[in-house]
Amino acid sequence: SLALAQLSSGALAQTAPMAADIGGKFEAPTAGADYVKRVAMIPMRDGVRLYTVIVVPKAALGATGAGKAPILLTRTPYNAAGRAQRGRSPSMLATLPQGDETFVQGGYIRVFQDVRGKYGSEGDYVMTRPLRGPLNATKTDHATDAWDTIEWLVRHVPETNGKVGMLGSSYEGFTVLMALADPHPALKAAVPMSPMVDGWRGDDWFHNGAFRMPTLPYIGSQTTVRGRGDPLATGVHDDYEGMLRAGSAAGYARQFGLDKLTYTKKLFEHPAYDSYWQHQALDRLLGERKLKVPTMTVVGQWDQEDIYGAYAVYEALEPQDRNNDLNYLVVGPWRHSGVNYEGASLGALKFTGDTALEFRRDVMQPFLDQHLKDGAPRADTPPVLSYQTGTNRWQRLQRWPLACAASCPAPAQAVYLQDGFKLSFNTPGAGNAFDEYVSDPAKPVPFVPRPVRMGDPEVWRPWLVSDQRFVSDRPDVLTYVSEPLKAPLTLGGAPVVNLFASTSGTDADWVVKVIDVYPDEVPSQPELGGYQLPLSMDIFRGRYRDSLSAPAAIAAGKPERYRFALPNVNHVLLPGHRLMVQIQSSWFPLYDRNPQRYVPNIFHAQPADYVKATQRVYHTPELPSAIELPIVPAGR
Numbered sequence: 109s110l111a112l113a114q115l116s117s118g119a120l121a122q123t124a125p126m127a128a129d130i131g132g133k134f135e136a137p138t139a140g141a142d143y144v145k146r147v148a149m150i151p152m153r154d155g156v157r158l159y160t161v162i163v164v165p166k167a168a169l170g171a172t173g174a175g176k177a178p179i180l181l182t183r184t185p186y187n188a189a190g191r192a193q194r195g196r197s198p199s200m201l202a203t204l205p206q207g208d209e210t211f212v213q214g215g216y217i218r219v220f221q222d223v224r225g226k227y228g229s230e231g232d233y234v235m236t237r238p239l240r241g242p243l244n245a246t247k248t249d250h251a252t253d254a255w256d257t258i259e260w261l262v263r264h265v266p267e268t269n270g271k272v273g274m275l276g277s278s279y280e281g282f283t284v285l286m287a288l289a290d291p292h293p294a295l296k297a298a299v300p301m302s303p304m305v306d307g308w309r310g311d312d313w314f315h316n317g318a319f320r321m322p323t324l325p326y327i328g329s330q331t332t333v334r335g336r337g338d339p340l341a342t343g344v345h346d347d348y349e350g351m352l353r354a355g356s357a358a359g360y361a362r363q364f365g366l367d368k369l370t371y372t373k374k375l376f377e378h379p380a381y382d383s384y385w386q387h388q389a390l391d392r393l394l395g396e397r398k399l400k401v402p403t404m405t406v407v408g409q410w411d412q413e414d415i416y417g418a419y420a421v422y423e424a425l426e427p428q429d430r431n432n433d434l435n436y437l438v439v440g441p442w443r444h445s446g447v448n449y450e451g452a453s454l455g456a457l458k459f460t461g462d463t464a465l466e467f468r469r470d471v472m473q474p475f476l477d478q479h480l481k482d483g484a485p486r487a488d489t490p491p492v493l494s495y496q497t498g499t500n501r502w503q504r505l506q507r508w509p510l511a512c513a514a515s516c517p518a519p520a521q522a523v524y525l526q527d528g529f530k531l532s533f534n535t536p537g538a539g540n541a542f543d544e545y546v547s548d549p550a551k552p553v554p555f556v557p558r559p560v561r562m563g564d565p566e567v568w569r570p571w572l573v574s575d576q577r578f579v580s581d582r583p584d585v586l587t588y589v590s591e592p593l594k595a596p597l598t599l600g601g602a603p604v605v606n607l608f609a610s611t612s613g614t615d616a617d618w619v620v621k622v623i624d625v626y627p628d629e630v631p632s633q634p635e636l637g638g639y640q641l642p643l644s645m646d647i648f649r650g651r652y653r654d655s656l657s658a659p660a661a662i663a664a665g666k667p668e669r670y671r672f673a674l675p676n677v678n679h680v681l682l683p684g685h686r687l688m689v690q691i692q693s694s695w696f697p698l699y700d701r702n703p704q705r706y707v708p709n710i711f712h713a714q715p716a717d718y719v720k721a722t723q724r725v726y727h728t729p730e731l732p733s734a735i736e737l738p739i740v741p742a743g744r
């Protein structure tokens with residue numbers, strides 16, 4: 109037969125048995141996909157090229173769609189190629205991240221770019237690179253890199269209509285804000301989500317001067333290599349144990365070689381709010397510039413990483429927003445970056461539906477369309493959109509906050525700590541002048557139940573709503589509670605701590621928590637019976653009570669005033685619930701321990717510096733410890 113004849117003559121091409129099986133560049137066919145993915149090395153003004161992934165819907169290709177699609181840009185230190193690939197799929201919807209779904213449905217071009225020095229980009233990486241100015245004498249920063257990138261995109265992506273929006277969460281939110289410092293004219297809308305704004309006051313690295321230990325493994329994973337560094341080989345199951353054994357934060361850094369990393373050195377050299385931090389405070393820096401781009405800043409009420417910055421930026425930009433159409437704030441019942449995932453619950457809390465999708469689909473998308481799509485209708489965007497928990501409903505508001513010490517629709521009202529571990533709106537009367545506890549750095553109060561698995565997302569993500577009963581009866585935690593409420597108590601703003609306290613040491617941390625205590629029984633969700641839900645909590649390092657930049661020892665035994673704001677809250681405590689305040693002096697191992705003996709730099713505290721101290725919290729007419737609550741009167 110013919111086949112046999114061909115075989116014997118060797119006419120059929122044969123692959124040599126020993127031909128190498130991994131050969132040249134392989135490219136899978138993409139004809140069946142509904143998008144094309146391009147990679148460009150975009151040159152910056154100093155010649156450094158940044159790795160950029162551009163995902164274009166096929167519907168925007170060719171004659172019919174040419175020049176019609178807007179671009180959404182995210183600049184990331186977290187691997188642009190990976191960010192642009194949730195999964196491998198011929199469908200753009202399945203390829204891009206969950207939070208991008210409405211962009212895909214809306215026909216947007218999506219762009220992810222590695223910031224300089226990370227993953228595929230050239231140049232040096234500088235953690236949260238400061239703007240050009242006192243800390244950055246070079247000619248480039250994230251503002252210029254965003255500018256140069258947008259300039260290139262509008263010239264080189266033929267499918268675009270020339271309008272660009274920027275968005276991203278956390279570090280990616282920080283790069284959005286940086287672009288606003290000197291925005292390219294084609295940048296028409298910005299959505300910074302959970303942005304890192306001030307790494308000392310209350311985002312990521314410190315809260316009010318207390319150092320957050322997860323910073324150290326983060327520096328390891330981000331700065332040991334251009335890609336993703338290895339996690340620490342801690343050798344312990346319980347981070348509480350591992351971090352306690354290491355002593356100070358510097359001791360922990362040394363154990364893993366992290367003390368050799370440049371950014372660790374920078375942090376350890378700047379424990380106070382000195383010019384290094386002040387020159388990076390993005391709320392102040394942006395407040396000094398003209399706001400030109402409509403900006404919708406987004407954050408979760410229980411953002412466990414960047415709970416400070418979004419409100420600070422909104423507040424700093426608000427004076428420029430005379431017509432209430434440039435500076436928007438959105439607060440959802442979310443964890444850090446939760447806006448980009450499913451938002452029907454957080455820990456034990458359940459909401460009315462997928463609140464994150466509701467926001468993305470019904471509010472963010474029309475806002476972006478209005479500013480980025482040619483001929484799109486004006487969106488009905490409220491100046492402030494906030495999900496009120498307790499009642500579980502979205503609120504469209506004209507402003508934020510609703511109550512505060514001055515210049516708010518309602519004045520803050522003090523709730524006072526009372527003898528007998530009570531809380532009331534009356535100033536304290538007769539009775540014991542103070543309550544006391546011994547704070548022992550050898551047995552710090554854990555921030556979540558042990559074993560503490562800080563890197564476990566199940567522990568870390570919802571921890572700000574965790575039931576506080578696991579510490580409320582510790583002898584080193586003071587717990588004050590009101591009577592069951594007869595009427596709803598609505599909070600809409602930032603509670604302010606006004607604490608009068610003394611320590612037998614010469615330095616001290618003060619952790620204050622405002623808590624909603626559920627009734628003993630909650631028939632609709634039994635596990636919430638008696639639940640102690642944290643609404644707003646934070647830490648303050650006592651040495652900074654008079655000056656954030658110039659720390660000073662505390663006089664042992666002398667009552668001093670500690671005044672600081674807690675994170676914002678939008679919540680109704682329902683009738684039958686009780687208001688609770690807890691006070692403690694450690695929150696470990698999230699925050700490094702205060703040795704309680706004053707040392708110049710706590711990072712380098714020695715074992716002998718860690719001493720027990722007796723803390724007294726006062727509640728007398730002269731020393732009336734209180735929390736100033738942002739109470740919204742009924743009917744507002």
Ligand code: PG9
Nearest residue numbers: 236278279280304312413
């Ligand atoms: N919270 C993270 C971060 C932001 C900025 C600097 C360092 C870390 C993040 O989730 O990106």
